[in-house]
Amino acid sequence: QQQVKQSPQSLIVQKGGISIINCAYENTAFDYFPWYQQFPGKGPALLIAIRPDVSEKKEGRFTISFNKSAKQFSLHIMDSQPGDSATYFCAASLDGTSYGKLTFGQGTILTVHP
Amino acid sequence: DVKVTQSSRYLVKRTGEKVFLECVQDMDHENMFWYRQDPGLGLRLIYFSYDVKMKEKGDIPEGYSVSREKKERFSxxxxxxxxxxxxxxxxxxxxxxxxxxxxxxxxxxxxxxx
Known part of the structure; x- marks a missing residue:
């Protein structure tokens, strides 16, 4: 079963535009929601993460918006750059009892055209 | 700087062979994981370990096993x-x-x- 659903599968954006990737989760007990960025030939690396006590978290051009009642969260990349072209994964986890296990979404391939 | 090193970048094996994938981390982490990444499916957890000699099945353990004899190494x-x-x-x-x-x-x- 896919507990975290991610969309779209692929996204093409022009340089300077806004990239938006959405995720929905099923398990209401999840309380840690990271986004990972993966470049070709590399392993995923943590980009930004949020916990449900806040509705938004911003780090530079990257923002997570979190809607607990809808069980959805999204990644916004402002002023998208060609260097942002990568695969993005949302994930969800349970603090404390899960030993850091992550449940990942299906991934979004982002292409930013110059 | 945390480093997780996998022993091989590419492997080609024949059907029926026994295959070993090695992983070493240098930051004294307690938790170690093996995920499988397939297009359109994201990352799926195969097995994880939260301590030496301790292992737990993930979402897709069939056909796999793991070994953790030392804290830094997970096979x-x-x-x-x-x-x-x-x-x-x-x-x-x-x-x-x-x-x-x-x-x-x-x-x-x-x-x-x-």
Whole structure:
């Protein structure tokens, strides 16, 4: 079963535009929601993460918006750059009892055209 | 700087072979994970370990086993490789605690079973 659903599968954006990737989760007990960025030939690396006590978290051009009642969260990349072209994964986890296990979404391939 | 190192970038094995994928981390992390990455499916957890000699099944453990004899090393074993195990395998590690922390990934091993 896919507990975290991610969309779209692929996204093409022009340089300077806004990239938006959405995720929905099923398990209401999840309380840690990271986004990972993966470049070709590399392993995923943590980009930004949020916990449900806040509705938004911003780090530079990257923002997570979190809607607990809808069980959805999204990644916004402002002023998208060609260097942002990568695969993005949302994930969800349970603090404390899960030993850091992550449940990942299906991934979004982002292409930013110059 | 945290480093998770996987022993091989690329492997080609024959159907029925026993395959060992090795992973070493240098940050004294308690938790270690093996994920499988397939297009359109994201990352799926095969096995994880939260301590030496301790292991737990993930979401897709069938056909795999693991070994953790030392804290820094976590091995994934394909008992009898099959073509449907052709995939990218990612090892990760993280600290253990009440709140989940960043998982650090290796660069991945692309396994082809012929």
């Amino acid at each position: 994934l074993i394909l008992e009898s490789a099959s073509t449907n195990q052709t995939s990218m395998y990612l090892c990760a590690s993280s600290f253990s605690g009440l709140r989940n922390t960043e998982a650090f990934f290796g660069q991945g091993t692309r396994l082809t079973v012929v």
